[in-house]
Amino acid sequence: MNKRIRVLHVAEAAGGVERYLQTLFKYSDKEQVENILVCSQNYDYKKIKSLADRVIVLKMAHQIDPTSDIKVEKALRRIIKQLKPDIVYAHSSKAGALARIADLGLKNKVIYNPHGWAFNMQQSAKKKEMYKWVEKISDHFCDKIVCISDAEKESALREKICKPSKLQVIYNGIDLEEIKNTISKKRAKLNIPEDAFVVGMVGRLSKQKAPDVFVKAASLIKKKIPNAYFLMVGDGELRDQVEEMIHNFDMDSSFLITGWVDKPTAYMKILNAGCLLSRWEGFGLVLPEYMACGVPIVATDVDAIPNIVKDGVNGMLIDEDDYREAANDVDKIFKHPDLTSSLVKTAFNIAKNKFDGKRVAQNTELLYKELM
Structure with a gap:
């Protein structure tokens, strides 16, 4: 041409x-x-x-x-x-x-x-x-x-x-090459304890992404996993409401909201579990990014998400707004390293071959x- x-x-x-x-x-x-x-x-x-x-x-x-x-x-x-x-x-x-x-x-x-x-x-x-x-x-x-x-x-x-x-x-x-070359954030620089089990949500703080469900799940996760720490990478119109919820659960010292960041995958690389609890989703770009970063996934079984995540194969799927199930699945990731390893390995290969x-x-x- x-x-x-x-x-x-x-x-x-x-x-x-x-x-x-x-x-x-x-x-x-x-x-x-x-x-x-x-x-x-x-x-x-x-x-x-x-x-x-x-x-x-x-x-x-x-x-x-x-x-x-x-x-x-x-x-x-x-x-x-x-x-x-x-x-x-x-x-x-x-x-x-x-x-x-x-x-x-x-x-x-x-x-x-x-x-x-x-x-x-x-x-x-x-x-x-x-x-x-x-x-x-x-x-x-x-x-x-x-x-x-x-x-x-x-x-x-x-x-x-x-x-x-x-x-x-x-x-x-997703840009697999860039993700591979992205340097992980240091927990110490974010004031996150080195021994913490870090559970993250990457996305807009909006009704669609259900940050309220994430905070409710976090309140239960903290009871199951005392050294759990929660990282929300993003910003949005619900930020004030989310911060109020965190305060009401007396979890201020266990939460960090970063606001918008240039390279979200640098934050993903310090996660022990990654959530996408959307109420609706055209795709969910963060899912293959989690997969490429080796982060085990808990996501909602809505719209396009089950096209990407197969329950028990490369992640775990829950019903919409079910924060109790989200907490239970994060607890499984924490307690069953063999299961987690299998999910992560399969997910990484899918990200490389499909996304x-x-x-x-x-x-x-x-x-x-x-x-x-």
Whole structure:
């Protein structure tokens, strides 16, 4: 191919989507693909700039804001007309709607990746229906929808979001090379006792990720494992509520909330057990990261998570909101080192063989070529 495929990525949501894009850009064939990113102010501009060919930052509102959204759509349309990308690739529901509206009538191909359907979130029935109709209408303005898991594709088919032929599953992946080279944090520098059994949760402190369930489980774990220590890597709108819960359980001295960090896997490497107790989950990027870091997993049996974690094989699955079961499974990890060793070994091999970010970049490039 003489000409590089110019892809204009549009992304508002940070967190998992940002890490996805970092890995995608890092392993893209730069002789074949030119990656340009239009992102929100929440992105780590400097880090992304070193991986993409160009980065443009637009101020975007996370919630629906007609005044802000119209400004973003106008700016996006100007950018698309100016740069003339071969493909516009929209990431997550908000950017998905903005980019597809901004691109109406322009001559390029459009890919949309919801990174977890908004209608699968726990919310009112009215909101669920609204999100479904938005997705069904917006479907007419894109050429392909990428699902990050089989569960995501099944959701789309169940709700009749689009024709089956428009859906393509490209499993999420992680940067195994970077994780391998990441230096573990030192417990002493974090004021964590060297002999502590460290139980962690990596993710946003939001309703979806259920930090309240993690704290409730921690209160039971502490009774079973007196030297247990709890590490929450992330931040979010529920932080004040979570800190109040920790205080009410009289566990302030056994908890550390780091806030947002640059390399969460550096913190994962000091964990003795890792939790993802989500109430809904489009994929759960932290799961293969736990697996690659050799951390035994306790996770909820919801949405895409059982596509990644098989109960008793490479982790343990519990029912949603069941903090007692979460505490019991962490206790099993503590008390049964042979079981833990088996889970970790299997999980590591699965991460290496199934969730390599290089494969995501390769599959995505094939999709670009199919659309050209």
